[in-house]
Structures are given as structure tokens and as C-alpha cells.
Amino acid sequence: MNIEQILQAAEKILEPWNKETLRPEANRVDIVMQADDLHAATVALHEAHWGYLSAITGMDLGVDSGQMEALYHFCSGPAIVSLRVRVPRENTSIPSIADILPPAIFFERELSETLGFKVAGLDESDRLFIPDDWPPDVYPLRADFSPEQATPVAEKHVEEIPEQGMLTGNTFVIPIGPQHPALKEPGHFQFTVDGEIVTGAKMRLGYAHRGIEKAAESRSWFQNLYLFERVCGICSHTHAMAYCMGVEKLAQVEAPPRAHAIRELVAGLERIHSHLLWLGVAAHEAGFDTLFMYSWRDRETVMNLLEQVTGNRVNYSANVLGGVKCDIGAEQAEKIKEGVDYLETRIRHYLEVVTTDAMFLNRTRGIGSITAAEAERFGLLGPTARASGLMRDVRIEAPYGAYVRYPVSLVTRTNGDLEARCEVRLEELLVSCFAIRAILDNMPDGPLTVRMPRKIPAGETISRVEAPRGELLYFIKSNGGENPARVHVRTPSLCNWVSVLEKAVGRQLADVPMLIAGMDPCFSCNDRLVSVVRPHGSEILSWTQLRKLGIEYYSR
Amino acid sequence: MRIGTMLKDIIASMFKKNSTQHYPFEKNPTPERFRGNLYYDPSACTGCCLCVKDCPSKAIELVTIDRATKRFVLKYHMDRCVYCGQCAINCKFKCMGMSNKDWEHAALDKKEFTVYYGKDEDVKQFLEKLTASTDAETNE
Ligand code: SF4
Ligand code: SF4
Numbered sequence: 215m216n217i218e219q220i221l222q223a224a225e226k227i228l229e230p231w232n233k234e235t236l237r238p239e240a241n242r243v244d245i246v247m248q249a250d251d252l253h254a255a256t257v258a259l260h261e262a263h264w265g266y267l268s269a270i271t272g273m274d275l276g277v278d279s280g281q282m283e284a285l286y287h288f289c290s291g292p293a294i295v296s297l298r299v300r301v302p303r304e305n306t307s308i309p310s311i312a313d314i315l316p317p318a319i320f321f322e323r324e325l326s327e328t329l330g331f332k333v334a335g336l337d338e339s340d341r342l343f344i345p346d347d348w349p350p351d352v353y354p355l356r357a358d359f360s361p362e363q364a365t366p367v368a369e370k371h372v373e374e375i376p377e378q379g380m381l382t383g384n385t386f387v388i389p390i391g392p393q394h395p396a397l398k399e400p401g402h403f404q405f406t407v408d409g410e411i412v413t414g415a416k417m418r419l420g421y422a423h424r425g426i427e428k429a430a431e432s433r434s435w436f437q438n439l440y441l442f443e444r445v446c447g448i449c450s451h452t453h454a455m456a457y458c459m460g461v462e463k464l465a466q467v468e469a470p471p472r473a474h475a476i477r478e479l480v481a482g483l484e485r486i487h488s489h490l491l492w493l494g495v496a497a498h499e500a501g502f503d504t505l506f507m508y509s510w511r512d513r514e515t516v517m518n519l520l521e522q523v524t525g526n527r528v529n530y531s532a533n534v535l536g537g538v539k540c541d542i543g544a545e546q547a548e549k550i551k552e553g554v555d556y557l558e559t560r561i562r563h564y565l566e567v568v569t570t571d572a573m574f575l576n577r578t579r580g581i582g583s584i585t586a587a588e589a590e591r592f593g594l595l596g597p598t599a600r601a602s603g604l605m606r607d608v609r610i611e612a613p614y615g616a617y618v619r620y621p622v623s624l625v626t627r628t629n630g631d632l633e634a635r636c637e638v639r640l641e642e643l644l645v646s647c648f649a650i651r652a653i654l655d656n657m658p659d660g661p662l663t664v665r666m667p668r669k670i671p672a673g674e675t676i677s678r679v680e681a682p683r684g685e686l687l688y689f690i691k692s693n694g695g696e697n698p699a700r701v702h703v704r705t706p707s708l709c710n711w712v713s714v715l716e717k718a719v720g721r722q723l724a725d726v727p728m729l730i731a732g733m734d735p736c737f738s739c740n741d742r743l744v745s746v747v748r749p750h751g752s753e754i755l756s757w758t759q760l761r762k763l764g765i766e767y768y769s770r
Numbered sequence: 771m772r773i774g775t776m777l778k779d780i781i782a783s784m785f786k787k788n789s790t791q792h793y794p795f796e797k798n799p800t801p802e803r804f805r806g807n808l809y810y811d812p813s814a815c816t817g818c819c820l821c822v823k824d825c826p827s828k829a830i831e832l833v834t835i836d837r838a839t840k841r842f843v844l845k846y847h848m849d850r851c852v853y854c855g856q857c858a859i860n861c862k863f864k865c866m867g868m869s870n871k872d873w874e875h876a877a878l879d880k881k882e883f884t885v886y887y888g889k890d891e892d893v894k895q896f897l898e899k900l901t902a903s904t905d906a907e908t909n910e
Contacts, residue, residue, distance in 0.1 A: 433826065440826040440854045504776045511789045518801075525803040525868070531854045539855060540803065571775040 217241050220293040227262050228295070231255045238674050239463075241612070242294045244285075249299045249308045252286070256297075256311045265290030266593055266606075267311075268678075269704035270321035271689045272329040274303070274357045282306055284325060287676065287687070292612035294676055307332045317593035317709050328355040328427075343420030354428050384409050388723065392421045401735070407723050415718040417711065430701045435461055435670055436535060438698060442688075445703060447528050448491065451477075451484045452681040454533040457701070459614060460677030460690040461535055465670050471658040473537035474616035479653045480524060480532045481679075482646040483550075486557060487516045488682035489597075489639045492731075493564060496636065499731040500577040505567060512560045519553045522546065537663030547654045558647045561640055568636040578632035582717045582729045585630055592712040596684020601638045602630035608680040620652045632728060669696055683707055707735050794874075805853045806873030810844045810887035814863040817842050821857035821866060830857060835892050842888060843896045848875060849883035 215223075221243045225235065231251035236244035247255060259265070271285040286297040299308060310333050312319040323342050325331040330353040341348065347366040353359060385408050392400040400421035406414035426445055430438050443454040455477050462469055469477075490513040497505035517527050524530035524540050532538050542550070568574060584594070589602035599606045603626055609617045610624050625641045627634035672694035678687050684706030691700040714729050721729070791798065800806070808830070817840065822832050829851040835841040858866040877883065886893045 434824065436824040436856065437826040440852060440856065443854075444852075504780065508776065508779050514789070518798075521804065522801040523803075525801070525805040525855065526853065529852070529854070531805070531856075534856070534859055539859060567775045570772055572771040572773045574775075575771055 217291075217293050220290055221295065223262075224259065224264050224288070224290070224293070224295040227258050227264060228255055228297070230258075236298075239676070241292050242296065242676065244296045244298050246298045246300070249301055252297060252299055253309045253311060253314075256286070256314050259288060259295075260314050264288065265293070265295070266590070267315045267318055267321075268294075268685065269687050269689070269702070270318065270325060271700075271702040272325040272331060272355065273691070273700050273702075274329060274355060275300075276357045277303070280304075282329060282331070284308060284331060285689070286311070287689070289678070289685075294678075296676075301331075305332075306330060307334065309334045310336060315593060316591060316712050320708050320711070321704075327353075329353050330356065340418075341420070342418060343423050345420070345423075354425060359428075385413065390726075392418075399735070403726075403730075405718060405723060405726060410722045410724075412718045412721055412723055412726065415715040417715065427701055427703065430698055432697065434696050435666075435668070435698060438701065439533065439535060440529075440531070442701070442703070443529050443531065443533075445705070446681075448488050449484060449681040449683065449686075450529045451480050451532060452679050452686055453703075454531075455481060455615070456677045456679045456681075456686050456688045457690070458533045458535055459679070460675050460688045461670060462666070463675045463677065464673050464690060464692050465667055467536055467664055467666055469537045469615075470660045470662065470664060471616070471619070472541075472660045473662050475620070475653050475657055476538045476540065476542060476662070477533065478616040478620060479542070479550075479650055480520070480530060480538075482650045482653075483516055483520050483523070484530075485646045485682045486561075486643050487513055487520065489643050490516065492639060492682075493568075493636070496632075496728070496731045497574070499727040500574055502571070502574050502577075505564070505571075505574070509560075509564060512557065515553050515557055519550055522549060534663060536666040537661070539662070541662055542654070542657065547657075551651065551654060554647050554650050558644065561643045561647070565637065565640045565644075568633070568640065575633065577725075577728055578636060580629075581632045581725055582713075582721070583629060583631040584713055584717065586628070588716075589630065589713075592716065593709050594684075594713055595706045595709045596681070597635060597638045597642065598710050598713060599684065600624070600626045601634035603628040606685065608678050608685050612678060614677075614679060616653070619658075620649050620656075622646070622649050669694060670698075681706055684710065711735070800870045800873060802870060804870035804873065805855050805868040806871065807848060807869045808846055808851060808857065809867055809869050809872075810846070811865050812840075812842055812844070812888045812892070813865075815840065815842050815844075815865045816863060818862070820860040820862070824856050824860050826854060826856065827852050833896060835888075835895060841892045843892050844887040846885050846887060847883060848885060849880065 225243060225245070228245050231247045231254065232245050233248065234246040236246065238244055265288045268287045268289040271287065273283045275281045275283055280303050281300050282303055284299045288295045301308060308331055310322055312322060322333045322336055326333050326336055326338065327342065327344050330351070347368070349363065349365065349367045352363045354364070385406060388405045388407055389402065390405065391402040402418040404416045405412050426441055430441060433441060439454055439457055442457045443450045445453045490509050494506040494509045494513070497503070497509065520530060521527045523542060523546060524532040532540050584602045586603040589599050589604050594602065594604065595606055605624060605626065607624055608614070609622050613621065622645050625638050625645060627638050670692040672692050674689070674691045676687065676689050678685055686706055687704040689702040690698060693699040718726050718729055817832060817834055817837055819832055822830050827850045829847045831845040833843040833845060835843060853868065855868055858868060886896065888896070
């Protein structure tokens with residue numbers, strides 16, 4: 215099926231609720247519908263197995279228009295169908311679709327906390343990603359928001375944690391984080407355990423929330439590149455790439471082929487660094503510190519390559535709107551090849567280690583298995599989804615930039631356990647190594663950049679790229695000015711959390727760190743919200759409560 | 771399944787030197803392209819301010835002493851700079867670049883992170899004026 219046919223299929227499914235069809239881009243169809251029809255339409259798409267819910271973008275269309283809009287982006291291969299729902303600003307009620315598609319809960323939370331959408335049935339008693347002392351009824355992404363409105367208020371009272379964490383008899387609540395020796399990044403989890411077995415899981419993110427989407431509104435298109443590059447330190451290049459490609463699409467500017475090739479090359483190197491980093495963390499969580507140390511030692515090779523090519527180890531700044539900054543000469547190409555050859559032998563070695571080491575396999579084989587059907591339901595992305603047999607890889611489904619010219623092959627497994635995730639990630643690195651060599655051998659000649667206008671023509675675009683952790687989606691809207699009107703970022707980690715929370719239940723507490731590490735969470739990426747309601751209710755501690763708890767604990 | 775899959779690596783490492791380096795006694799040479807501190811060459815600067823315009827962190831300010839004779843002072847806030855290199859890309863006259871030598875930033879006082887670039891006499895004149903105005907303020 216070509217894109218047109220896929221889109222037509224969706225249009226046909228959505229026919230009964232369709233009020234207006236828009237074609238913002240060649241691969242997209244927007245279906246305008248009423249808020250009341252949303253649920254039925256989602257059910258229809260879901261039952262027809264048409265794609266997956268990739269993100270929900272909320273927008274305030276301004277005080278003058280008096281309307282707000284929510285866009286439900288469904289992706290199937292390269293095709294994207296967005297259900298557009300407009301509601302008046304005074305009455306922003308929309309139905310929830312989380313009963314059909316569990317990951318929607320995250321997106322709906324975001325709508326509710328940043329824009330004040332009233333999502334039916336959403337528990338609004340606790341905050342998920344904006345601070346506890348944020349004033350009520352103030353929504354940062356609304357058009358009429360002003361910073362003065364955000365004066366902190368006294369924190370809302372949240373249920374107290376039970377004495378000694380004990381609920382009843384053998385049931386305890388174990389809070390982990392946001393500062394915890396076993397967790398290297400700021401997230402907060404609460405596991406309810408019955409003896410050793412986890413019976414409920416809950417989380418709270420947002421400790422590293424920086425309000426980047428808001429900040430973008432007041433910066434120029436050029437300045438924003440560096441802002442979005444800093445959404446994540448590990449996959450900074452993919453963020454910059456997604457942003458650049460989106461803005462270039464809006465401006466109807468095509469970056470030169472050489473720039474695309476260099477972008478893919480840096481993305482390949484970045485994937486190697488990211489997955490090796492992950493391997494180390496996962497090994498460490500499993501108590502296999504030898505693997506941790508050696509994989510991180512080898513990771514230095516790729517870090518040095520990145521530094522040589524781009525000029526920095528972390529925020530590479532390889533991109534610039536309209537192309538790339540850094541060229542790759544013959545000498546550099548040699549060095550990259552040398553480095554990649556070494557890395558390939560090491561990756562093969564690690565692949566053997568993770569599939570044969572008895573102790574490591576005890577911690578990974580058959581643990582946290584996710585079937586393809588479950589992966590589909592949780593809306594998983596990236597290597598986590600591919601380890602369960604889902605064919606989800608934007609580089610292959612909807613090739614962008616240089617991936618058309620230098621394709622990569624799909625790596626999947628079907629058992630969906632932690633072992634499969636290790637294998638998928640490491641094998642993907644081999645694929646990246648091949649792609650890097652192919653690029654170096656056939657590098658197109660030509661300029662590195664094209665001129666970009668300062669003002670970007672009005673329009674909307676969706677830019678999807680495959681980050682190391684999965685599909686990254688940028689929704690970019692321009693009103694024709696020097697600054698973007700809205701940039702919405704949906705990072706892959708956000709979609710993968712459901713798997714951890716669902717899978718922890720029924721397992722031993724000792725497996726939890728591995729489960730968390732298994733999906734390769736990136737906290738700064740997804741610090742936007744979250745909580746999943748599980749049976750055996752527990753609660754979220756406010757900052758004051760945490761602090762009080764800490765002080766009391768240490769004064770004992 | 772077997773055990774000790776990484777034993778070989780460990781044994782091999784016993785005969786190698788450490789991977790970790792004893793910084794600051796031992797330093798990796800920085801690559802050619804490394805983006806350290808910004809440098810500025812005032813001789814070709816036209817004062818167009820394109821560099822200032824796109825700096826994502828408002829780390830540079832251009833002070834015009836005399837536009838007719840092309841006398842400018844660039845005030846550079848090292849502590850705000852994110853070392854992205856956009857300013858250097860923007861400058862059509864190649865007045866700017868990022869140094870790969872000068873990158874170790876540690877100081878006991880934040881003041882040291884604000885530096886002034888320009889022709890010596892311009893910077894001197896600018897700083898004198900600056901001190902004069904702050905003196906005037908303190909006297910008030
Ligand atoms: S390198 Fe980037 S942050 Fe630093 S002065 Fe130049 S534009 Fe500004
Ligand atoms: S862009 Fe170049 S010429 Fe223009 S003000 Fe900056 S340094 Fe001077």
C-alpha cells in the first residue's frame with residue numbers, strides 16, 4: 215500500500231464523524247471532528263488496527279479566536295492521521311481515550327496540566343509534571359499566560375505515607391527516588407509489595423522539567439535549535455535533527471545531500487554511544503559491573519569520534535538550520551572507520567556476553583517479557599517494541615533524510631524479555647556500523663548548507679525521527695513569524711513507561727531496577743508528566759513531605 | 771550458558787596501562803574542531819550584530835565605540851555561552867571562532883567569566899568609561 219491508500223483507508227474508517235478533511239502535508243490527513251465523537255472514532259481506528267497513537271498535541275489558538283485545539287496523531291508507516299478537536303476556551307471538556315489506548319493517559323495528563331483541558335475521568339488530585347506548588351488553574355501553555363501568574367502557592371495536601379510504609383499485614387509501600395542510590399536520575403516510584411512480590415506500581419516525574427516548549431515560543435527559529443538540542447544530553451543530535459528537518463520542511467528548503475549524509479552518520483555514532491551507555495547501566499543494575507566498566511571504556515572511543523567530528527562530546531551542535539556545520543574530510547573518515555572497526559569487534563563480544571553469561575542471563579532471560587500484543591497495547595516504541603516483535607522503526611517505515619540512500623535493516627526479536635532487548639540494541643549497533651561505513655564510502659559531494667529564511671512561512675508540520683530510544687515526534691507550527699507558534703515534543707521514553715509499571719506487578723522487587731533499566735528511560739527527555747493508577751492504591755509524596763520524611767529519618 | 775565470559779578481558783587488562791587518565795596532570799589533546807572559548811577578531815567586524823542576534827543564550831553583546839571608524843568592543847559572557855558556534859556561523863566576515871586551546875573554565879570569582887574583546891585601545895577606553903560610571907554610582 216502506498217501512503218495515499220493508507221490515508222484513504224483511515225479516511226474511510228473515520229467517515230461517520232468527519233466534519234472536514236484537511237491535507238496539511240503530503241503524508242498527512244487531518245480530520246476535524248467534534249469532541250463527543252472522539253471516543254467512537256478512536257475505537258473505530260483501534261478496531262481496524264490502523265496505526266498507533268503517537269502523540270496528542272494541545273494548542274491554544276489565542277484569546278481572540280476563543281478556541282483551543284487538541285490533535286490526536288495516529289501513525290501508520292509513513293502516513294499520519296490527526297484527529298482535530300476544537301473546543302471553546304471556556305469549556306474545554308474532552309473525553310478520555312485512555313481506556314482504549316493506555317499510553318494516552320500520559321498525553322491527556324499533559325493536556326490537562328499545561329493547557330487546562332478538562333479530560334473526562336482524569337484524576338486531577340495530584341500533579342504529575344508541574345510542581346506541587348504551582349497555582350491552580352494557571353496553565354503555562356495558554357496564550358494569555360504571564361509569568362507573574364506562576365507565583366508559588368502553598369503545596370496541596372497529598373495523602374500521608376503510611377507509618378513505616380506499612381499498609382496492611384505484609385503489604386508495604388516502597389518509595390524509590392527521586393534521590394535514590396539505585397536510581398541515577400530523578401524519578402519517583404512507589405512500589406506496593408506483598409512480601410517480595412510487587413503488587414502495585416506508581417510513578418511521578420517532572421523533577422527535571424524545564425518548560426522548554428514554553429521557552430521556545432519566545433526564541434527565534436535559530437535559537438530554538440540549541441534549546442531543543444538540550445532536551446536530552448544523550449540523543450541531542452536526533453532532537454536537533456528532528457527540529458531542523460521540521461523547520462526546513464515548513465520553509466520548503468531542502469538540506470543538501472551531503473548534509474543529510476553527515477546527519478545520518480552522526481546519528482549512527484550517537485546511537486552507538488547511547489546503546490553502549492545503556493548496556494553499562496543495565497549491566498550495573500544486574501550487578502555485572504565488569505561489563506559496565508568495559509562497555510563504558512569502549513564507549514569512550516565513540517565519544518572521541520563524536521568530539522573529533524562535531525567539536526563536542528555531548529551537545530554536538532552538528533546541525534544548523536539548512537544543513538550541518540561540520541564536514542568530514544578524508545583523514546577524519548579514516549579515523550571514524552578505524553574507530554568503528556574496533557567498536558564492531560567489541561559489540562560482537564558484548565553480544566556474545568549478554569547471550570551466554572549464565573549470571574547475566576539469570577537476570578534477563580524470561581524477565582519482564584512483553585508479548586507483541588501487549589507491546590501494541592502499551593504503545594511501545596524503539597528497541598523495547600522491536601524486542602517484542604513490533605516492526606516499529608521510523609528509519610525503515612518512513613525513511614527520512616539520508617536513510618533513503620543509506621538504508622538500515624530492521625532488527626527484531628520475538629521473546630520480548632530483557633535478554634531480547636539487550637540483543638536488539640546491540641545488533642542495531644552492528645547495523646549502525648555498516649551504515650556508517652556505507653556513508654563514508656559513498657559520501658555525496660556538494661555544499662553543507664543552504665540558506666534559510668529568518669521568517670518561516672505559516673503552516674504546521676510533523677517531523678518524526680528514530681532516536682536511540684524510539685520514535686521522536688516534533689509537531690511544529692509557524693504563524694509566519696521569526697519565532698515558532700508552537701513546538702510540541704513527544705519523546706520515546708514517555709511512551710515506554712507503561713511497560714515498566716505494568717510489568718513490575720507480580721515480579722520480585724529485586725527485578726524492578728532491571729525492568730526500569732530495560733527500557734532505557736531517559737528522564738530529562740520525558741520529564742513532562744506521569745502516573746499510572748494501579749490497584750492497591752498508594753500515593754505521591756509532595757516535596758515538603760519528602761523533605762520532612764528525610765529530616766525525620768536522619769534525626770533518628 | 772557459561773560463567774566468566776569476561777574473564778579474558780580482565781586478564782588482558784592486567785597487562786595494560788590504566789584507561790583512566792590523571793587529569794589535570796595528563797591531558798588528552800583537544801581535537802582541531804573542539805569548541806572552547808569564543809575568540810573575536812575586531813579588524814574585519816562591521817558591527818552588523820548578526821552574531822548577537824542568534825546567540826541562544828545572550829552570551830555576547832556588541833558595544834559600539836564609534837561606528838564610522840569601526841571601533842567595537844565585544845562583551846563575552848563565558849558563563850552563559852553554551853559553545854554552540856552559531857555566532858561564528860553567522861558572521862559573514864569570519865571575525866569569530868571557537869578556540870580548541872582555551873577550554874578549562876574554573877574560577878573563584880564569577881567576574882572572570884565576563885571578558886572584553888576588541889582592539890586594545892578600544893577595550894581600554896570602554897573599561898575606563900565603565901569604571902567611571904560605576905564609581906559615579908557608588909558615590910551617589
Ligand atoms: S557559541 Fe553560541 S552561546 Fe556562545 S556566544 Fe556564540 S552563539 Fe552564543
Ligand atoms: S557578525 Fe561578525 S561582523 Fe557582524 S557584528 Fe558579529 S562579529 Fe562583527
